[in-house]
Amino acid sequence: MYRFFSILLTAVLLLCGISVAAQGQNCSLQLKGKVIDVHTGKPMEDAVIHILEQKEMTVSDEYGKFTVTKLCKGRVSLHISHVGCEPEFYELELNRDTAVTFVMHHTESELDEVIVERHKSQVQATVDIIKLQGRALERLRGLSLGETLRNIPGLYALNTGSTISKPVIHGLQGNRIVIVNSGIRLEAQQWGSEHAPEIDPFLAQKITIIKGANSLRYGCDALGGVIVAEPDPLPDIPVLNATLHYVLQANRAENAFSATVEGKHRRLPAFAWRIQGTYKRGGNARTPRYWLNNTGSEEANASLGLGWNGKRFDVETFYALYHTRIGIMSAAHFGNLTDLQNALKRGNPDDSAVFSYRIGIPYQQITHHLAKVALRATTGRVGEAKCLFGFQHNLRREYDRFRAYNQQKTLERVPGAEFSIQTLTAEVLWEHQRIKNFTGVVGASFMTQTNNQRYSRILPPFWNFNGGLFWIERWQYKKFEAEAGLRFDYRWQQAYLTTTRPTQRFALPTGSLGAEYHFSDKIRWNVNLSTAWRPPGMIELFANGVHHGAAAYELGDSALVPEVAVNLSSMFEALSPWIKVQLSVYQNFIRNFIYLKPSLRNIETIRGVFPVFTYAQCNASLTGADLELQLTPIKPLNITTTASLLRAWNTSANEGLLWMPPQRFEGSVSYTFFKLKQLSNLYLGTSVRYVMRQFLAPENQD
DSSP states (O other), rough: HHHHHHHHHHHHHHHHEEEEEEEEOOTTTEEEEEEETTTOOBTTOOOOOEEEEEEEEOOOOOTTTEEEEEEOSSSEEEEEEEETOOOOEEEESSSSEEEEEEEOOOOOOOOGOOOOOOOOSSSSSTTEEEEEHHHHHHTTTTTHHHHHHTTSSSEEEEESSSSOOEEEEEEEEEEEEEEEETTTOOOOOSSSSSSSOOTTTOSSSEEEEESOOOOTTOOOOOOSSSEEOOOOOOOOSSSSEEEEEEEEEEEEGGEEEEEEEEEEEETSTTOOOOEEEEEEOOOBBBBBSOOOTOOEEEEEOOOEEEEEOOSSSEEEEEEEEEEEEOOOGGGGGOSSSSHHHHHHHHSSSSSSSOOOOOOSSSSSEEEEEEEEEEEEEEEEETEEEEEEEEEEEEEEEEEEESSSSSSHHHHSSOOSSSEEEEEEEEEEEEEEEEETTTTEEEEEEEEEEEEEEEEOSSOOOEEEEEEEEEEEEEETTTTTEEEEEEEEEEEEEEOSSSSSSOOEEEEEEEEEEEEEEEESSSEEEEEEEEEEEEEEOHHHOEEEEEEETTEEEEOOTTTTTEEEEEEEEEEEEESSSSEEEEEEEEEEEEEEEEEEEEEEEEEETEEEEEEEEEEEEEEEEEEEEEEEEEEEESEEEEEEEEEEEEEEEEETTTTOOOTTTOOOOEEEEEEEEEOOOBBOOOOOEEEEEEOOOOOOOOOOOO
C-alpha cells in the first residue's frame, strides 16, 4: 500500500511540475489566441482557425482558446469561422510570442438553428458524443435532467414519480452512468430507482452525453455512459449580464423561477463572478381520470462562482446548494397485506385526492452541497496542467407513512431513514497539444467517501477509497483519426455492520481503441471498442430493509463480484443543407450484471407490507441502434424522426433482462418564425412519441 501511494504521489508532482522550455530557433514563435462572441463576451468553442501561410488548422477549446506554434517572423494571415457567424480575416505582424483576443459576429440566421451536436473535434472523436446547448437547451428549461435528455435517441427517462426522473443510456442507469456537474463527478445516493440526480438544469449551459462504456477519462462505473453538465465559462471581458427564466407547466401547476447575474469590472480585469438561483414549486399531479395525492414538490437551489484569469495561471472556485422536498404518493404505501392486495385488484387509488400544494407524509427531503477549486496553468508551448479539488455532502431523509411510533408529530419530526454521504475528490491532468500529429491527456484521480445512516438497515455505514491513473492519445493524419487509451483503477471499500467490518479490494485495468474517417466535411464514420467495470455497491451487497421511495423490501448478496463490460459501437453521420442522417449501433456484453430480482413474495413489517426483491447476477447482452433523420425542405421548417431500439437479454437464463426500456419512436415538426421587431426565437412545434410494450421481459415477474 505504501509503495502504491508513493507512485501516485510521484505522478501528481510530475504532472503539476511539467514545463517545456522554449526553443530559440527560427520559425519558433508562438501565437496564443482566444475567440469570443462580440455581443456577450463569452468564449466560443469549436471555432476553426486556419493559418493561411502554413496551411495549418486548429480548433478553439471550451474556453475559446487556441495555440499555434512554430510560426516564423513576419506577417501571418488567419481565417476564423464558426457555425452561425460570418467568417473573419485577421492579419498580424509577428516579432515575438503574441497573445491576441479575436471577436466574431453572429448572423441573424443563427436564431433559426437548433444546436444539437454529436461530435467534439477536440477529444474522444471515435465515440458517440451528443452536445446539447444553445436554443435547443433553452427550449427544455424547467424540466429535470432526465426529462431534458429523454428526446435524444438512445436515452430514456426512468420516472418513478411525478417529479422524479433519472436518465437512462442504452438501458443502463443509476451507478452505471457517471454524471459530472460543473467539473465534479456527482456523488450522492444514486442507488435507488427513485433517487434522481441532485442537479439544477438551469445552471447548465451545455450538456454533453457520451454513450457507451467509457471509463477512461471519468473513472470506473461508466458502463452505460457519461453525462457532463457545464455552466458557461465566467465572463472574459468587462461586462454585466443578467438572465431571468420563468416556466409554467400545466400539470401540477408548477412554477419555476431562475435568475443569473454575472460580471467583470474593467478596473479588475482578471476577476470574474457569477451568482445563480432557482425556485420551483408544484402541486399534486393529475392523470386523465383522477388526482394523485401527495405528489407535490418544492425545490430551492443556489450557486456562486468566482474566477481569477491570469496570463499563465487561472483559478476558479465554485459552490452550489441543491435542496428539494418531494412528496411520495400516499396510496403506494400500505399498512397490511390485505390493503396491498385490494389495491392491486382495484387499480386506482381509493383516496379522494384533489389539487393541493401541501406535501405530507410520506415524503423525501434532500440537501446536496458541492464545492470545488480548479487550477489551470500553461506548461511551456505545448500543453497545460489542471488540478481539481472537490467536496460534496449529500443528506437524504425519508419520512414514512407507517412506523412503530404512529404519532403524527413523531412521524413528521423523525425520519424513517437518513443517509449522509461525504466525498472528497482530487484530479490532476496534463493535456498536450499537437506534437507530430498527436494530442493527448494523462492524469490521475482520487476519491475518498464515507456514508452514514440512521433509522434504517437497508444501507450500512461504509467507507471507500478509489484511485486511478489514465493516459489517452489521439493521432490524426489527413482524413483519418485514431485514438487509444488505458486506465487502471483501485477500489477499497469497507462496510460497518453490527458485528463485523467486511473489507473488499478490487483492481482492474480498462482500455479503449477507436478510429474515425472523414469522407468529406459532411460525412464521417467511426468505430470504437472499449471496456469498463463496476464494483458492487454497498446497497447491492448488504441491503436488508425497506426501500422507502420504491415501496419495496430489498435484500443484498455479499458474494457479488464486479461487473465487467465490453462495448463495441459504431456511428455514421451525413449532413447536407436539407438533410441530416445519424445512425449508431452498439453491442454491450456485461459479465456478472447485477440486477434486482423479484422474489414474488411479500413481507409485513412495522413500517407496512412490501414486495421483496433480491440482488442477483447474470451475464447480459445489450444490442441496440439509434437513428435520427432531420429534413429541412425550407429553412424555417424542420422535420425530425428518431428511433431507439434495444434488445436486452439475460444470456445466463436465456430470457429477457428485467428493468429494461422498450423500443421507442418519435416524430416532430417545428417552424421557426423570422425575427419580429424585438421578438426573436419564436417557434411553433408538435411531437408524437410511440413507446412499444416491453414484450421481452419474463411474464409475471413483478
